[in-house]
Amino acid sequence: MRIAELSRRTDVPVPTIKYYLREGLLSAGERTSHNQAQYAESHVRRLRLVKALIEVGGLSVAATREVLEKMYGPGMSPLDSVGKAQFAMTNSRPVIEDEAWEAASKQTEELIEQLGWQVRQTNPARQTLTSALATLSRLGQTEQLKLLEGYAQAARQVAQAEMELLVQEPDADALIERAIVWTALGDIVFSALRRFAQEDIAYGGSAKQ
Amino acid sequence: MRIAELSRRTDVPVPTIKYYLREGLLSAGERTSHNQAQYAESHVRRLRLVKALIEVGGLSVAATREVLEKMYGPGMSPLDSVGKAQFAMTNSRPVIEDEAWEAASKQTEELIEQLGWQVRQTNPARQTLTSALATLSRLGQTEQLKLLEGYAQAARQVAQAEMELLVQEPDADALIERAIVWTALGDIVFSALRRFAQEDIAYGGSAKQ
The missing domain is CATH 1.10.10 (Arc Repressor Mutant, subunit A)
Incomplete structure (x- = not known):
């Protein structure tokens, strides 16, 4: 055409x-x-x-190019391709190495340790979480740290269901494509559903659980 | 100073x-x-x-101004201020009114109906979810719809914990500020924890649940 x-x-x-x-x-x-x-x-x-x-997904052209390169990198298992592409699509955040950052970085380590999850040092989401925790600390909003464990449980729950669905896909390229699209869209879907739930809890209250 | x-x-x-x-x-x-x-x-x-x-939070200057205006709008209850500010911080998405959009919009309605949640028509997250579902449909990735209910449960779980923590704050301005900051940061925290969980499930597998 x-x-x-x-x-x-x-x-x-x-x-x-x-x-x-x-x-x-x-x-x-x-x-x-x-x-x-x-x-x-x-x-x-x-x-x-x-x-x-x-x-x-809100990715930049540069980030999209990197994701595509990783997705179709030769000689990698589908899972490795997905992993590398996911790393590429996680925005790196500006690092301000102040006291708040140091403390937040330690909180991130401790949370991973406490969860018992295997998360590589190179996973850029470590920096994402540290950045969010440092911001909370700079704003004096440390109460919110109490929510972390519940968030981790919810995240694991959806990740588990995602993985179970994904491995049913027999075609390697299709598997990679689905994993990448859903990585980006899943964040957005969760954010929308969380806004729905917040509104229902604040104003409705009569919802079925 | x-x-x-x-x-x-x-x-x-x-x-x-x-x-x-x-x-x-x-x-x-x-x-x-x-x-x-x-x-x-x-x-x-x-x-x-x-x-x-x-x-x-990744908000634009214009969106930030609107959030601040809503946050400190006079004559509103704290909950209304939070609700209005949350609406302002939800990105509106480009709407392409094609068949995929129509079908996705119906899926959004059906999901809300099925959950039994009270979500106003004006909630911009409806458009966010519809946009994500339309994208899945355009890419032929409709299998992922099976994940929606689990996502909704996870979202409700964290929203409930958030609300319980929030209402313990006695000062109205502090309550609004905390709700707004956590609305933005919560999405980011969840996204990071989901990446952790994905990595642990894909490569670790030995994690505690």
């Missing part, structure tokens, strides 16, 4: 597709004349994935 | 403070000469809050 058709199928404007091509998020089509190229179904699929990561 | 001291206390650079003053995120200090102003402890507290919302 030509670029106009690719645009129609994916709802991505032609100039945006050209931008993604230049940025290496999409491989070039097969050139049929000096100013025309043909695109395949694989381009439709890839473009939909890029669009999901950028528009809904 | 002078602006340099305000900057030192909050770790926010002076030019950024001036920008926030121009943008109305921070009230003006008390002018002591034509080019100097004095700032109070209330400025330190407000600036730390603004910094948390922008740097860690």
Whole structure:
């Protein structure tokens, strides 16, 4: 198909597709004349994935490129590809190495220790959690630390269900794609459902548990 | 204190403070000469809050201004202030009114109905969830819908604990501030813990439940 058709199928404007091509998020089509190229179904699929990561997952073009590189890195098991792509899609946070940061970093270590989870030192989510805990401490809102264990239990619960569903997918590429999309979308889905629950608890109260 | 001291206390650079003053995120200090102003402890507290919302919560300057306006809106109960500020901090998503969106919107309604939760039509998280579900459908990843109910249970679990902790705060302004900060940070904390749990389940497996 030509670029106009690719645009129609994916709802991505032609100039945006050209931008993604230049940025290496999409491989070039097969050139049929000096100013025309043909695109395949694989381009439709890839473009939909890029669009999901950028528009809904909120990833930058640079982060998306890195995620794609890790997703389809050669010689890795599907699980390793997913792991590396997940690391790439976790925003690194500005580190301010003050007292609050030091204390928060220790709280992160202690929480992981207490949970008994195996989390690599290189997992960028360590920094994400430390940053959030340091912010709480700078604002004097340390009461909220009491919520951490309940959060960890809830997170484990959903991660377990996710993994069980994921391993039912027999195709390695499809498995990786699903894991990556759901990593980004799952955060958003949880955030929306938490807002729903907050509203129901604050105003409704009559809800079924 | 002078602006340099305000900057030192909050770790926010002076030019950024001036920008926030121009943008109305921070009230003006008390002018002591034509080019100097004095700032109070209330400025330190407000600036730390603004910094948390922008740097860690990832809010835009415009969204932060709206959240602050709602937080301190006159004549509202603390719970109403929190609710309005929460609405303001939920990103609205680009709506593409295609078939996938229509179907996703119906799925959102059905899920709320099934949960028996009272969620207002104006809650912007409805749009957030619909957008995520529409993306899944466009990518052909509808298997993930099976995870929604578990997500909802986990979300309700943490929201309940949050609310119980919150209502222990006797001061109305402090209650609002805590609710808002934790709304933003809670999403980030959950996301980090979910990444931890995913890694532990994928590679560790020996974790305590």
